[in-house]
Amino acid sequence: MHQIDLHMEKDIFEGNTRLAEANARHLKAHGVRAFDLLGAIGSGKTALIEKMIPILSARGIRGGAIAGDVYGDDDFQRIVRTGIPAYNANTGKECHLDAHLVEHGLHHLPLDDIDILFIENVGNMVCPTDFQLGAEKRIIVISSTEGDDVVNKHPMMFRSGDIAVINKVDLAPLIGSDLDRMEADIRRYNPMMPIFRTNLKTGEGSEELLDAILA
Amino acid sequence: MHQIDLHMEKDIFEGNTRLAEANARHLKAHGVRAFDLLGAIGSGKTALIEKMIPILSARGIRGGAIAGDVYGDDDFQRIVRTGIPAYNANTGKECHLDAHLVEHGLHHLPLDDIDILFIENVGNMVCPTDFQLGAEKRIIVISSTEGDDVVNKHPMMFRSGDIAVINKVDLAPLIGSDLDRMEADIRRYNPMMPIFRTNLKTGEGSEELLDAILA
Numbered sequence: 001m002h003q004i005d006l007h008m009e010k011d012i013f014e015g016n017t018r019l020a021e022a023n024a025r026h027l028k029a030h031g032v033r034a035f036d037l038l039g040a041i042g043s044g045k046t047a048l049i050e051k052m053i054p055i056l057s058a059r060g061i062r063g064g065a066i067a068g069d070v071y072g073d074d075d076f077q078r079i080v081r082t083g084i085p086a087y088n089a090n091t092g093k094e095c096h097l098d099a100h101l102v103e104h105g106l107h108h109l110p111l112d113d114i115d116i117l118f119i120e121n122v123g124n125m126v127c128p129t130d131f132q133l134g135a136e137k138r139i140i141v142i143s144s145t146e147g148d149d150v151v152n153k154h155p156m157m158f159r160s161g162d163i164a165v166i167n168k169v170d171l172a173p174l175i176g177s178d179l180d181r182m183e184a185d186i187r188r189y190n191p192m193m194p195i196f197r198t199n200l201k202t203g204e205g206s207e208e209l210l211d212a213i214l215a
Numbered sequence: 216m217h218q219i220d221l222h223m224e225k226d227i228f229e230g231n232t233r234l235a236e237a238n239a240r241h242l243k244a245h246g247v248r249a250f251d252l253l254g255a256i257g258s259g260k261t262a263l264i265e266k267m268i269p270i271l272s273a274r275g276i277r278g279g280a281i282a283g284d285v286y287g288d289d290d291f292q293r294i295v296r297t298g299i300p301a302y303n304a305n306t307g308k309e310c311h312l313d314a315h316l317v318e319h320g321l322h323h324l325p326l327d328d329i330d331i332l333f334i335e336n337v338g339n340m341v342c343p344t345d346f347q348l349g350a351e352k353r354i355i356v357i358s359s360t361e362g363d364d365v366v367n368k369h370p371m372m373f374r375s376g377d378i379a380v381i382n383k384v385d386l387a388p389l390i391g392s393d394l395d396r397m398e399a400d401i402r403r404y405n406p407m408m409p410i411f412r413t414n415l416k417t418g419e420g421s422e423e424l425l426d427a428i429l430a
Contacts, residue, residue, distance in 0.1 A: 040256045040338070041255045041340055041361045041362070041365050041369075042365060070341055071368060071369070074364035093341075093345075093371070094341075095310060095339070095341035123255070123340070124339055124342075125256055126285055126309075126310035126337065127339075127341070127342065145358065145386070146255075146257030147256070147257040152286070152287045153256065153285060153286055153287050154256075156285075156308070168360070171360070171386065171390075174386060174389070175386075201391075
């Protein structure tokens with residue numbers, strides 16, 4: 001975040017947390033379980049939604065999504081093509097979704113027709129960490145192409161997360177990324193975090209990941 | 216950036232711009248040309264420095280660097296191994312370098328022994344855009360692995376930049392990224408921006424890129 005007056009920052013976080021709690025109650029009242037997806041641009045957050053929707057559907061579970069981006073609707077359009085209800089949340093200049101933007105999204109979605117809601121945050125590994133949105137779990141998606149030092153550069157993100165996804169594992173040998181180093185770094189910051197190695201282009205690891213999300 | 220009081224935000228930006236201008240004067244007084252590197256985690260900002268230093272050295276030009284990260288010294292250690300003077304700027308929680316952090320860095324570097332200073336920002340495509348640091352040009356580094364919609368998601372970054380680098384071009388076919396789309400999107404936001412396609416692992420495109428940086 002930017003360097004701002006600490007008292008004001010505390011007020012912003014407290015206000016956001018209250019709204020996030022209201023979102024959680026709103027979701028629960030409609031029987032919706034929500035999951036927050038965090039990670040850098042191109043890590044595979046949208047691909048995760050694309051892969052999970054048909055698996056959910058085959059299990060008789062109805063999906064929905066909020067696509068968060070600074071600008072544009074590239075991710076939103078990909079999600080719309082999966083056939084689920086979706087809302088495009090553009091932040092304008094902000095580097096993260098906040099509970100207020102998500103509240104808007106909830107009012108635009110048919111919550112009674114949704115069982116599982118994915119909330120895809122802005123592609124950024126720093127700012128989203130501080131802002132709870134009202135989701136049940138945080139799924140942190142990283143890609144082997146980001147370099148195997150990516151975890152060590154973002155301890156707060158992994159401390160705040162519930163499930164870790166190391167994606168694009170097929171490209172690790174081409175990049176020279178050591179997946180074991182990535183896992184070891186995650187364990188150092190969050191020893192109990194379940195870690196999944198996936199290729200979300202092919203779907204490798206998707207079923208196991210979805211089981212952990214729904215657990 | 217986070218949603219904060221607009222008046223305060225204006226004060227922060229104006230204060231930062233004054234410090235950036237002071238940094239620019241400080242650099243000029245020591246005969247140093249500085250270049251800001253912006254881009255996501257893993258786009259290749261550190262790799263760019265690693266590739267440029269030997270080429271600069273062969274041309275009799277002395278390099279230096281400031282490595283900006285939220286946490287840790289992974290990038291800093293890679294830069295140190297190139298043999299140039301370097302300073303590790305950890306932001307703690309902040310998502311971007313600001314002119315004040317760079318000012319600190321300048322006081323820790325032997326500026327009279329440096330001709331070209333690379334200032335590597337935190338890996339993030341949103342927040343660094345707003346903060347001038349005192350550098351001569353902004354080099355925006357993106358990777359084909361981030362997906363070919365990465366430019367369209369970050370128009371402000373490309374509007375604010377001077378040189379665009381599309382890196383890891385060898386991986387584009389594996390990811391299914393359309394490099395022509397990326398270039399077309401850059402041209403839409405910044406028609407005059409020079410664009411280079413590189414593979415900074417092998418050095419492909421490095422000499423041409425350096426010529427443009429020094430132009």
